[in-house]
Amino acid sequence: MALKFPIFLDAQSTTPVDPRVVDAMLPYFTEKFGHPASRNHPFGWEAEAAVDEARAQLARLIGARDAKELVFTSGGTESINLAIKGVAEMYREKGNHIVTTVIEQRAGLDVCKRLERQGFEVAYVPVQPDGLVDVETVRKAVTDKTILISVMFANNEIGTIQDVAAIGKLAKEKGIIFHTDATQALGKIPVDVEAMGIDLLSCTSHLIYGPKGVGALYVRRKAPRVRIAPLIDGGGHERGMRSGTLPVPLIVGFGRAAEICGEVMAEERTRLAGLRDHLQDVILSNVDEAFLNGHPERRLPHNLNISFAYVEGESVLMGLNKETALSSGSACTSSTLEPSYVIAALGASAELAHSSIRFSLHRFNTAEEIDYVGQRTLEVVKRLREMSPLYELAKEGVDIKSIQWKAE
Template identity: 60%
Template sequence: MKTPIYMDYQATTPVDPRVLEAMLPYFSDTFGNAASRNHAYGWTAEEAVDKARQQIASLMGASPKEIVFTSGSTEGINLAIKGVAEMYGAKGKHIITSQAEHKAVLDTCMHLEKQGYEVTYLKPDKTGRTTAEDVAAALRDDTILVALMWANNEVGTVNPIREIGALCHEKGVIFFTDGTQAIGKIPCDVEADNVDIACLSAHKIYGPKGVGALYVRRRKPRVRLVAQMDGGGHERGMRSGTLNVPGIVGLGKACELCEQELEAEAKRAAELRDYMQELITSELDHVHLNGHPEHRLPNCLNLSFNYVEGESLLMGISDVAVSSGSACTSASLEPSHVLRSMDVGDDLAHSSIRFGIGRFTTKEEVEFAAKLVIENVKRLREMSPLYEMVQEGIDLSTVQWQAEH
């Protein structure tokens, strides 16, 4: 077993060897520009891109013509939200999203607010979920877009996309979902799930970094976007720029593998996730699950270890590569905005750790990681004045703390 053990699969994933193998010929042997219409180099590249388009569309129940290649989800999110806002701005200026969204969504919405758009940031429930009822209550006559993620990157909570999409279709509002963590991990079907626009990123599904795709619905309704990058009019005019053929081939192969292995992989990941949770909670008290107990990704386990600060725990378990919602691990010195939006107290947010189970995670790795976590939480609690106070029967919420922050 190689250490540090990688358990940060929500941040990124390694390229699957089968994906890498598919990509390699397209760097130097078959290097043509897919937009070159006049020679075999271009045709071969275009064929490869078309195959990838098919593979990606198939994974999410779309038509290949509805796939636009991007550099990844941040670009996809920007293109979707700004593209819709610009295209339909004359119809209305209101957008609905959630406080638990990725920063790429939140910052894009804030950017639009400066340009005169109005944005409603829905507060999710304590599990991080936003329901169709929440959206219905926020809808206005001038709402043009609902942007809600398929699954949350920090806590893995899965939103009721099908219901939200149905509501949006009924009201004639475009529905964009950030599918970065969900597509390829859980069954996603843009038709059945009533999605109008969805983004994904190759590097979250065992493909390469720097390439992604945006699904843009062509029928019922036909969604139009204003391009955010001017140029040669590639990708039906929605995204100019020479296509990253090797990256796109990799993304296509990654999607194909996800589609083939989704069911078995999701089952295996969920078993390992639950096993890890069981190992940890059978040895430690005061462990809090962040996220929804049922509606969550099979590969994500976010736990808060009460009375232990997250960064100090990360130091102790440095043989396991994971992320924390603790402020101390972020550049901003603010605890996770996702956990805050869910009303997880700042004290618990500081104590949170996200464990990701991936395609290459083994049972042995899970056992090793769980053991390390248990040992270190016990050690740090011995050192924790908060744990001591709780053992003495003191209610921490009644303590007058001496702090200016």
């Protein structure tokens, strides 16, 4: 089959909406347009039933006991804000300390920075060179004032999957609320709030082949019952935790997307990991000084993050971007030219942090597309290195670090 350009390999910034999801959504824009809070007529009942169904679909995907534990929001960013700020406000009397990690997505980090300005103390736990958080380091960071541990499930740049169950267990032992940003993990790998001891879980629809502009926060109701202060006051929707008319078509799409992920996850994981491993082999066996970022096994099946020494990540993207959509960092940071703070947190040099490329695959990618991208990446990196004086010097055996760049 002829390839269709541009090829999308940036599926950790967003995913295309699955046509089955669009089909499920369409009637809710037109004939089924009711307001789910309209309790006194069939339009409202129909909309409410659709929202309930979506809540149940999502609850099944994360192993929640009760669909009422899910609060719909506008997306991952809002869910993370609601979780962390909501706990901070509700439990302030109990303590003012939060434990998180240095590789959280911007939303988590920026919320913590704001809370610090408001008098909270935050411990930012480092990660190991493979991107894993050491659970013992989390344990040591906990104080008697800690009210929340917030650790992302899987990273958006390097795909590293944390030992969430161990962190959940630790949080339980200490009686601390545990939040995880599962935005990248949901629908891709098994997530189980009960088995993993998760109290709050943030997720978003647009990364699981659903529409943009809708997400959810799981809020545990039992053992323990977690309470959060709302960010938005108003009509008291979503049991007072998130007021505002629910976007029914988006919620229906999110629910359907979750249902499909549950059905295809096992097969899709294997298929995408196979394509990803092939791409990785092609690149790493043909390019010298190319390094895999993140944990080689404990990572999302569709993620591949590689640093190419002596080459700027941005230049690789520019060399490829007419035909292939990739990212040199998270979608939110790739508009700046700052090196990736996630790769830097692994202990990589600034040069290698600048040279990282993220390939992320999705449900509709084909083996032909992956072959094409692999070959083109080899060509572009080769061409860029031919133009790189540093690469030339390194090949001549010069120790780049020993060079004195400034004229005296």
